[in-house]
Amino acid sequence: MSHHHSIRNLLNIKDKNITFDENFCAEELIKGVQSKVFYGQLTYQPKACYACGHVFDDQIIKHGFKTSLIKMPSISGFHTYLKLRKQRYFCKHCHSTFTLKTSVVAKNCCISNNTKVSIALNAKDKISEKDIAMKHNVSHATVSRVIDSFYSYYQPNVHYLPKHLCFDEFKSVKSAAGAMSFIFCDSETGEIVDIVEDRRLHVLKEYFLRYSKKARDAVKTIVIDMYSPYISLIQEVFPKAEIVLDKFHILQLFSRALNKTRINVMNRDKKNYNKIN
Ligand SMILES: [Zn+2]
Incomplete structure (x- = not known):
């Protein structure tokens, strides 16, 4: 495995056109902070001129590099940067220059896409x-x-909902019209499906009716807390779902934890397996 591949893996970079110098990392003072800086190079043959769209030929020639300092997600608690030398080209057809693009960072931006996702x-x-x-x-x-x-452009898939949901609410932003916001997740994986800023029932009803009937009918259980106002909403919008009160949800978690412990103990002491079972 090449060191390029290993470093790309470390920095979680998918773009194989980025390669790294032999001394690929050093500590540098950046904005007064000791930081880890990786040194890489981006070069590949573009399919066409970015400016005029002319298909690549010998009239499109290499034209030095443009170095960008790109902020990466931190490594070992250090601020981390990628100093990337991006290949520039000059197009003799339209007399303009352009710099190669990479999936690591958006054009004219110095914050890596990975950092943005992490944020x-x-x-x-x-x-x-x-x-x-x-x-x-x-x-x-x-x-x-x-x-x-x-x-702002996050649109949940209105044709799919997990089989098991969990409804909850939380105090979010001051501007939230309902003061409290609504959050729902996949009760099996704990993954958040979506957040609705206003938890008032008419808003939620409108929100859930955006999901197709098929998606809503596929929901088998919904966990809510004991004094939840959501019961009527669920009966209306999720006619096929069973309502699970949180009390039972807790018991379920409890019994799962107990089972896990019991199995661990049994595995540790195979001789007395039957006695514990
Ligand atoms: Zn051109």
Whole structure:
């Protein structure tokens, strides 16, 4: 396995056109902070001129490099950057120059897509934007922008819902019209399906009716807490789903945990297996 491949793996870079120098990493002072900097190069033959679209030929020639300092997700607690030399080309057909593109980072941006994804994922945790900004070594404004870009066009798949759902609510932003927001997840995997800013029933009803009937009918159980106002909503929107009160959900988790422990103990002591069983 080449060292290029290993470093791409370490940095979670999919673009195989990026290769690394022999001394691929060093510590550098960046904006006054000791940081890990990786040195790479992006080069490949483009299919056509980015400016005029002329198919690549000998009139499109290499024209030096443009170096970008790209912010990567932290490694070992260090701020991490990729200093990437991107190949430039000059097109004799249209007399313009262009710089090669890579999936690592958007055009004219110095924050890697991986960092943006990491910020967006963090936004789903109960953590403030200010803390996310600190953690990723970016400005608060960047965090807001990234979150907006990820979630404004986030459209859940209205033709699919997990079989087992869990409804919950949480206090979100001050501007949320209903003061509390609604969140629902796959109760088996714990993965968040979506968040609805306003948890009032008429809003939720409208929201869930956007899902196809087939998707809603496929939902088998919905976990809610004991004093939930969601019962009428579920009966109306998820006629085939069984309502599971959280009390039982807790018991279920409890019994699963007990079972797990019991199996662990049994496995440790195979001789007395039958006695514990
Ligand atoms: Zn051109």
